[in-house]
Amino acid sequence: MLCLGIESTAHTLGIGIAQCRRGKISVRSNARDMFKPKNEGIVPRKAADHHAKVFGGVLGQSLSDANASLAEIGLFSFSQGPGIGQCLRTSCAAARYLSSKYRKPLLGINHPQAHLEVSRGMLGMESPLFVYVSGGNTQIIIDNPKRSRSLRLPRYSVLGETLDIGIGNLFDSFARNLELEYAHGSAVAKLAQEGRYIELPYTVKGMNFAFTGLLTAATKKIGQEKKEDLCHSLMHTAFAEVCEASERALCLTGKKEVLACGGVAQNMEMQKMLSGMCREHGTRFGVAANEYNADNGAMIAYAGLLEWTRGKRMELTECKIRQDWRIDEVY
Ligand code: FE2
Numbered sequence: 001m002l003c004l005g006i007e008s009t010a011h012t013l014g015i016g017i018a019q020c021r022r023g024k025i026s027v028r029s030n031a032r033d034m035f036k037p038k039n040e041g042i043v044p045r046k047a048a049d050h051h052a053k054v055f056g057g058v059l060g061q062s063l064s065d066a067n068a069s070l071a072e073i074g075l076f077s078f079s080q081g082p083g084i085g086q087c088l089r090t091s092c093a094a095a096r097y098l099s100s101k102y103r104k105p106l107l108g109i110n111h112p113q114a115h116l117e118v119s120r121g122m123l124g125m126e127s128p129l130f131v132y133v134s135g136g137n138t139q140i141i142i143d144n145p146k147r148s149r150s151l152r153l154p155r156y157s158v159l160g161e162t163l164d165i166g167i168g169n170l171f172d173s174f175a176r177n178l179e180l181e182y183a184h185g186s187a188v189a190k191l192a193q194e195g196r197y198i199e200l201p202y203t204v205k206g207m208n209f210a211f212t213g214l215l216t217a218a219t220k221k222i223g224q225e226k227k228e229d230l231c232h233s234l235m236h237t238a239f240a241e242v243c244e245a246s247e248r249a250l251c252l253t254g255k256k257e258v259l260a261c262g263g264v265a266q267n268m269e270m271q272k273m274l275s276g277m278c279r280e281h282g283t284r285f286g287v288a289a290n291e292y293n294a295d296n297g298a299m300i301a302y303a304g305l306l307e308w309t310r311g312k313r314m315e316l317t318e319c320k321i322r323q324d325w326r327i328d329e330v331y
Contacts (some may be wrong), residue, residue: 001074002028003308004062004098005300008091009083009111010135011035011042013051015058016298017066017073020305025121029065030291030298031058036182041172048086055094062297070102077304080108081322082136088321096319107312108319109303111295112137112262112327113156117306118299119261119288128286129255130156131246131274132327134262135168135185137161138242140207140249141327151311156327159252160207160245167238168264170211174234177219178227188231189267195232198225202237207249209241235269243273250281257284265293 007014014032018025035050037043063069078095081088092108099106116130130141139161144153165173171185180187201217203210218234250258258278264270265287278285292299 001305001308002066002068002072003075003077003301003304004070004073005109005297005302005304006076006078006091006095007032007111007295007297007300008051008087009079009081009295010087011037011047012295013054013058013090014295014297014300015062016296016301017062017068018298018301018305020309023309025302025305027298027302028068029062030296031061031065032296033058039181041176042084044084044086047084048090051087051090055090070098073102073104075105075107075304075308077107077109077300078319079111079114079300080319081111081325083111083323085321085323088323092319092321096316099316105308105313106316106319107304107307107314108322109300109307110325110327110330112139113330114299114303115261115293116141116156116259116327118292118302119259119286121302122288122292123259123286125257125259125284125286127255128257128259129246129250129253131242131258131260131265132262133167133242133260133264133270135172136166137262138167138209139327140246142253142255151331153331154328155330158326158328159249160209163205163208163210164212165215167211167242168262170215170238171235171264173215174218174231177222185264185267188235189269191228191231192235192269193232195226195228195230197236198229198233200233200237202241204241204244207245209245211238211241214238239270239273242270243277246274247277247281250283255283257286260285260287261293263294266290
């Protein structure tokens with residue numbers, strides 16, 4: 001069976017195709033187009049307009065990369081939430097249209113779950129401690145294998161999380177405060193390479209952490225300290241918070257694997273710090289290829305097939321966006 005998945009929770013419109021053969025899911029294509037705001041954050045209307053505008057091109061690219069036609073698709077899936085309402089509505093409307101036109105079932109997918117599951121599948125991990133670090137979400141998650149077989153019990157538990165903003169949001173906001181043209185975490189990461197450490201506020205409470213105090217303090221120092229030093233210190237302080245909370249969760253759960261996923265998991269420094277912590281505990285550490293950590297449609301297709309195989313079914317009328325859908329509300 002082929003599943004076509006559509007992703008549009010934030011700045012990226014992604015369309016991917018995954019295939020399930022004899023119980024094994026593999027990715028056939030993963031096309032995407034990213035909205036890049038200049039001198040501002042993501043304006044929902046502008047991002048949604050971008051997604052609508054590039055939809056046809058990305059769909060054509062995905063089908064041609066997979067060497068498939070729409071008539072061959074057996075299942076459609078879309079990112080149902082959490083995310084920006086106007087962006088989510090674009091893929092929701094498109095997915096409902098495709099599902100009814102081609103008379104094939106449709107499943108709404110939780111975006112964080114898709115990141116976790118595609119990474120788990122690609123890395124061949126069983127039941128890792130998930131460290132999910134992205135723009136809007138930063139959470140330490142475990143799944144309960146017994147509950148995975150049930151459609152009535154919450155499938156994942158959040159052990160710890162940010163008490164305010166997501167870690168990617170922290171970097172994007174700071175990049176905007178620095179007045180960088182394309183305010184994005186990768187711009188902060190680049191400057192951070194040239195910097196040295198200066199002390200900034202560090203907030204960890206048990207397995208939870210917070211970033212806004214750090215953002216305010218670093219912003220106040222703009223003009224007083226070198227921007228390279230500020231980026232370096234902001235990034236390392238935030239990563240250290242996530243590492244401390246993850247280590248506590250690792251000791252508590254006794255997990256044998258740690259999996260980092262989400263947009264910020266692409267950051268090499270984050271990977272180095274987490275893998276160092278895992279080495280000390282004799283724990284396997286893994287990160288999937290960057291294309292699955294950036295927002296993408298293949299993971300929505302992958303999760304669609306996974307959920308379909310588990311027996312999940314949805315009526316077309318149930319396929320509405322869920323802007324605040326937490327991963328611990330996935331059944
Ligand atoms: Fe994401």
